[in-house]
Amino acid sequence: MNNVASADATLFSTVHPNIVKRVSVSSVLISAVIAFLGVGAFISSLRVGDTATTLSMVLMTGGTILLLVALFRLFWRSKEWVYTPTGSITKDGSCFFDVCDLQALNDQLEKKAFATSIDVKAKTNGNVRMDYMVSQDKKFAAVQLFRFIPYTYEAASSVFYLTGDDASNFVRCLETSNF
Structure with missing residues (x-):
């Protein structure tokens, strides 16, 4: 299965086959x-x-x-996104970084190397936005990077789908705000 969607698609415009929307x-x-x-x-x-x-x-x-x-x-x-293999509800969010961290974050997502820290810290606002969708059981994550171009954020990476230990390691980085 393809673990990356094209850069034209955004996190919420493309749906992973294991994510479904159901009535809560x-x-x-x-x-x-x-x-x-x-x-x-x-x-x-x-x-x-x-x-x-x-x-x-x-x-x-x-x-x-x-x-x-x-x-x-x-x-x-009344609707919620659910990761079907585990039945876990997903939550979405965003965090921000400096523009100089964009390449390092993109490389880390491509290599799925979340066990090693690259000394990038999330901030309250910045020129790079990371949108994510994470299941509550931490077995699934969808991540995309955006870069601020005057007046709007534009996709700077494709959508990365992480499952299993990769997703758990990503969530650990998210919780500590240290990538």
Whole structure:
């Protein structure tokens, strides 16, 4: 299997065959509970009697806000990416580096040499951005480097897919922010 995608593709535009998007049952249940509370608050505001009271307005506003939050969670937060061989949910993120570290990071990703440190530290912002997707069990990682060209980040490497010990070593580097 090919462990590298082309540089034209980005981390989230290409999907690894072992990564699938599924509905999160817990997120759907939480959204349903929030919607139920919102409907309850809205109905309570109508039963208070005088619709001009402060309590009625607070219940109606609170119910409306809860319903909107439930809809947002249901339609935009109810899906999750899962690494199918282990069933582990993936999380994504970004970290930043200086532009002088781009070549060293790219070489390290190509060689999958995360056991040896190259004295590159992640920063809060920089001209090089590393986007990553990591499974919770640390058995899968997808990584891509981007370089800041005025006003936008453009792909500076292809997408690297890491599995097994390579992914675990990469996650260890990520956790310590030391590559």
